[in-house]
Amino acid sequence: MENNNKKIICRMAMRALRYNRRRSILLFAAVALSSFMIFSVFTIGSTYYKMTRLQNIRMNGADFDAVMYGGSEEQLEKCKTDEDVRAVGLVGVAGYIEETEGDKTANLGTVWADETFWNEMMSPARTSVEGTYPQEKEEVMVTRKALKTCGLEDRQIGDSFRAVYVDGKGQKKDMEFRICGIWDGYGDKNVFYISKALYDTCGYEFSSVVSGRCHIDFAKTFLTEKEQQEFQEKMKLDKQQALIFTEGMAASIPIYFGMIGIVMITCFCAYLLIYNIMYLSVAGDVRYYGLLQTVGMTKKQISTLMKRQMMILGSAGTLAGVLLGVAVSIGFIPVILGSLGINADKIGGVQISMHPLVFLLTALVAGCTVWIGSRKPVRMAVQISPVEAARYRASYGKKSRKKTGKGKIIWRMAKEQFLKDRKKTTVILLSLAAGLSVFLCMVTIIESQGARTIVSNYMDMDLVLYNDTLKKEDSDKWEKLMDDRFLGEIRHNGGIKQANPLYFARIDVPWEPEFSDQWMREFYEMWMYESYDHVRESYRSGTLEDNLFCIVGIDEDEFDYLTETLNTKVNRKKFFSGKTCLLYQNGLDIAESDLKGKRVTCTGYGDPDNRRTFEIAGLTGENYYMAASQSRMTIIVSADTLKEFLPDDQITISRIAVRYEREYDRQAEKEMMELVGKSPYAKDFSSTSKIEEKEMVEEAQGNLTEIGICIALILAFIGILNYMNTVTGNLQNRRVEFAVMESMGMTQGQIRGMLIIEGLFFAAGSLCIAATLGTGITWLIFQAVNYRNVPFAVPTGPVLLMTAAILLICTLIPLFVWNSIAKKGSVIERMRQTK
Template sequence: MLANNNQSIIRRMAKRSLVSNKRRTIIMALAVALSAFMLFSVFTVGITYFKMYRLQNIRLSGGDFDAIMYGMTKEQKEKCEDNPDIDKIGIAAVAGSVLSTDYDNTANVGCVWLDEVYWNDIMTPAREWVKGSYPQEENEIMVTKEALESCGFEELGLGIGDTFRALWQDAQGNQSQREFKISGIWEGYGTKNVFYVSRAFYDQCGYELSEVASDRYFMTFHKDFWTQEEQDAFIDSMDLEKQQSLFFSVEAGYSIPIVLGLAGIALVTCLCAYLLIYNILYLSVAGNVRYYGLLQTIGMTGRQIGTLMRRQTVIIGGIGISAGLILGTGVSFFLIPSIVRFLGVRAEEAGPIEITFHPAVFALTIFLTALTVWIGSMKPARLAVSVSPMEAAGYRPVYGGKSVRKTGKGKLLWRMALQQFTKDKKKSAVIILSLAAGFSVFLCLVTLIQSQGPRTYVSNFMDQDMEIENDTMSRADNRQWKNILDEDFLKQLSDTEGVDRVSPVLAAQITVPWEPDFADMWMQEFYATWMYVPYEDEIKEYKEHPENFGSFLVGITESDFDYLAEIVDTELDKEGFMAGKTCVLYRDSLEFTDADVRGKTVTCGEYPVEGLAGEPDAVLKPEALSNTRSFEIAGLTDERYFTGPMSGYPPMVIVSDRAVREFTDQCYVSKAAVQYTESYDEETESAVLSLMDESPDARDFSYTSKIDEAKNVKKAQGNMMEVGIGVAAILALIGILNYINTVIGSIQSRGRELASLESIGMTERQIRRMLVLEGLLTAAGSLLLVGTLGLAVTYGIYQSMNYMGAEFYVPFWPVAVMTVLMILICVLIPLAVRRVLVRDGSIVERIRAVE
């Protein structure tokens, strides 16, 4: 057959074909528009979500930095200055603490000096506002509302220029009354129970900038992504001393896994777009086989038919991409904020819903959609070209390889639905995969979103609803300790409506006498890790005066033991522990393993001094010197909840509360964990707070609340969670529209087949029931795929982005609603399409129809 040069005719034919087949053209254009809409919306809202996710971590960390190093020597500082990867380094240095004021004896507010880089660059994104200026004179301080409240100044109305006096303690433990002048006030995120001081103040506090105990060096890098190997190489290059530590932030430390996880979501989104476009184009070509074959009888070559197909694809692609971008813009920038507000999220709670736009999103959406259209049209185009005129004249779809089929058993409609479902396996697989891919992306996103929710975020590191502490025990002089968490208070707390359980933690001050097997080993490691003074210089004093090296015996309840047994690396004998035979030690970041200490014996002595050991007014209690008790060490823990009110050099020994009471009557309840009947119950929390406020020792309580922590996380997240809801809502909508569009094309291509079934006696009711059964099979296949492969992919992406170590679980209600919705759609959409097709004419007209 001779080729004819009829390009102008092909252009007119392409346009005329699209106009004459409006229904099919609309379906194909809608498929492309949905793909562009899906990609644009996911990229735009996804970038916004990632931006808010990053802002959340900046706020929770109190600054924008990539790594933090504890202490830095002169040589290490020179290495950092010569390292081209490091952008800048900011310093935050501890400068003692405010112990008390005339209005609060347990203030405990830290003093910190910040250099210009940290204050002006690193901390700026975490601040909301600043009034006044950073301290320059020795007595000037920058304050927060929270720090002033901790000092008891909330009713004084202190402002810039005002002064107050406080008891301050330096690096060596020396205490003195100081007068401070407020030079500025700030509000924002991060640690706020702190006073920022001047460099002049820091220089006289007794610390050096190279000390681990004082200085924190915050680094930012030019590189955004660090592999684990690069992180390890950087840490090794710093030649860290034993006391030093270097940690990467979430963005730097987990950047590549997080980006790969997001890339996985984007890849599945592109797969959804490809399946949608391919299926629609394939059904379109399959329905026009006779048309393309007959074109060849009038002189069109296969190449010209391919050109015709490409021109149609370009026109449809151009219209669809444009419509998708317009629709995506409207949904991303206008509809999502409206949906979020409709859900009850107020601007004062989450801030304005600001969708981030980047011009590259337009280019990327156009490129990926066009690429998807091109790839998706390749096989349908080859099908159109491959049809010969003779084949096209009598073309009828033929499926499967068997020409003889045995009569099946069972209900006829079920067998017909199953036969239709399996005879064109490729088409059924595409429909199922398309629906499953969209639902899998939705599943992945809602799972990730719930893992980042404020309640999940807080519950990941805080089991109890509230932790109440006895601040009097933070005073160095044990004569000032008071048992404010006494039996009466704890009983009132337990009897409070809504309180399910109260778990008090006992603490008794002890000594750990020197002995060569365990105590000496522990102290050597402690000095090597935490102290600048060699252990050899103080071992004599430790042997002769162990009271100068105090620690705490910590007693826990049976329920707390059950929790402790779950988190230690070794199996604990509950009976031996509760009987006071064994103990667990707080590791205190020392490089000990359970094997190093298990089976050894630690001896505890009752603390024999009233007051500060070594001070002239301290009183020695001779009877306490003979009171000792030994425990077999069962393991180590890193859980800070099981520690005393102050750190000591010897280990903190964790035993049963019964063992503490048997050992000494000089014990106090240092803290109490409160569990509510219903977690996050604000009414119960209000009743507990009222109980503390009504106590005569109200100012000596401090507490950590899960509700308050969740509110802080919510505030730090801004509108991150709401934007995440927007992404999931978009994908749910797209998955639904995707299936609707695919089913419309599929059932439309079966119009002649369904009309033929009517002609041989099948009733309309039977046809509708058959379509319902086909929809149920599609829903079952999609759910099976989501529950296996989709769940596995979700789990992999979840774990790659799970830097908090949150437990993986699928949120029930969003998934249940989407499952029911998917089943309803799979059942109702085919019926709706069928109803429209019946209106197209009589049975004879529908059988004769050639599309």
């Protein structure tokens, strides 16, 4: 029979909510907090993701997902018509500026960019552009940095300058260029952008790998490895060609899963929070539900009543949580960042993105969490019989006997409390540990994304000085900028810890069938226009026009570092006695096992009588050993061996890697630059500085770190609030027990002591879980998002801070709650509170 009791159930639900105000507030707060937590993670998470993407765009200098070296007409057509490809931007390397009227060793690349690349792909990485893209042959689009490199820092738009331009055929042209525009932003700023008109006459074909750069932007945000592989196969690359996916695209799926991992942990936190509060409040309200059954309410009606209550609280809480999330995202974070001195309005400032989907997802996840979290407590409330309910006292566990404990009563009781309801304890520990783990995970990822960890010179050196004259094709123009005296001056500086020179000399490697023939075949296929078969005879007879061989000498420090990066062990004694050498792989498709043990014979450059033979001990792919001017075979030996082998006048120091006593020491860097400045060849030096690169990366990152810190802090804060809520509920439920113990003579100090010990158990437990399981999960997520291969390291500072904070919070929160309970009436008044 139809029983229309909706009205009364609804009225009772509202009344119960009003009557159990404390419980309603607690539940409302739990739902609001959970929604806030989910909303924050979605919002700030997607912002973080966007910022990471922006960082990648800035680091790449444009918005693209892959770059193909070279590209035939057919390949370009395939790219442009592929349904997965959104846009194709072309850039052609067009030779370089060898010198200008301002600098004899300018060494600056010239490139042409098509409209798509310049207007669409580069635009998000640019901060300003004045003038228009070059149309005429003599026009160039420049940056201030490029002008400085060329010694033309005072030039403006419209100004002209003379420069020696070396085209793709190696022909030098003394040309007059006119600056038609100046841009600024991120990416490679040490180039001149030239017109299509000049590119067409530069002697390079776009299809050649040395010139053509086809930038591809895919329509999809993520491409699986399989899809990437398929695309690559579709392109039918020839041997010299390469298709490289950007770091972001290559790692997009793992990053996505990493983010999902964090969202899942957050949802788990939310679920634990709601479940725990519901469980505690139902456990405390058992008598009430028993009473309702006694007066004739059916189980179904009680279930409906509870569900109605949860619906009211759930909707109100979700709304409040989302509103709070909006307020925090829009108002609070920029205020915090502002107070930290970060301008949110500047380019690259915080842009909190709020997609409508985020609202929908939050409501959905919060709703599901409330529903799942309340199922068990509802079952619990309807299953209890009226008789059981009347006798019910909130005690957990099903033990009937218990051995008398040993030790101090306070410790024993705290331990008892911690262990008596393992399920509840596990829930609290898990919720706390989940918050801590997310914090741990975020700070580890943030730290790994830090500018300091991303950028590094070879051997992580602070500064590398280069001899730019070695870049000139004409070896007559090579100068000995750095010699052993210069090296001595560097080493004598108090701020310098070590300085490792790389000695360089040209050599010849005569033809022989075992090694050099095989190597040169691969070398020509990979790097040269001509076929090896065309030149093989001249190489064999020793009349090869190009000199394609060089030798470098390294010291012990460098040997140690280098051999650690190799797959095979290199015998130190044999290497330093001059019996063995290493080879720079130079991208050639040759396996180390094919070469190891073979012998390479070399002679002095133009001195066939000075002959040395080395056994090949291994291959290295480290680009630091790439020759400066053009691609060559590079033989790596010890510096002493090199000095024994060749006369001094044939050896020059090509680069010096410097490590400061203190990392990032600006003073030491200044002194190094002053030393370089004193050299008569000051303009012919170039350098890569860790400090400068760090600054550049920091600029490219924008506020990525701050946003990450915000997520970490919010989640840690929520984990703590979760604990706070749970502890509050737990202590509220135990307040009669406390009053009873007080009536037996337990002092306030003793109760506080017991609560502190309980808190310490929870802190220690959750820290243990976070340290083991949390670190494990962090490692997994870290590996998923770690596309830069930064070594996994848990940051000590934040972890110590987190440990101290958790110890304090776990002990202080119960004390605060207890103080508020103790204030509410005398012992007997509190004993009378049955609920």
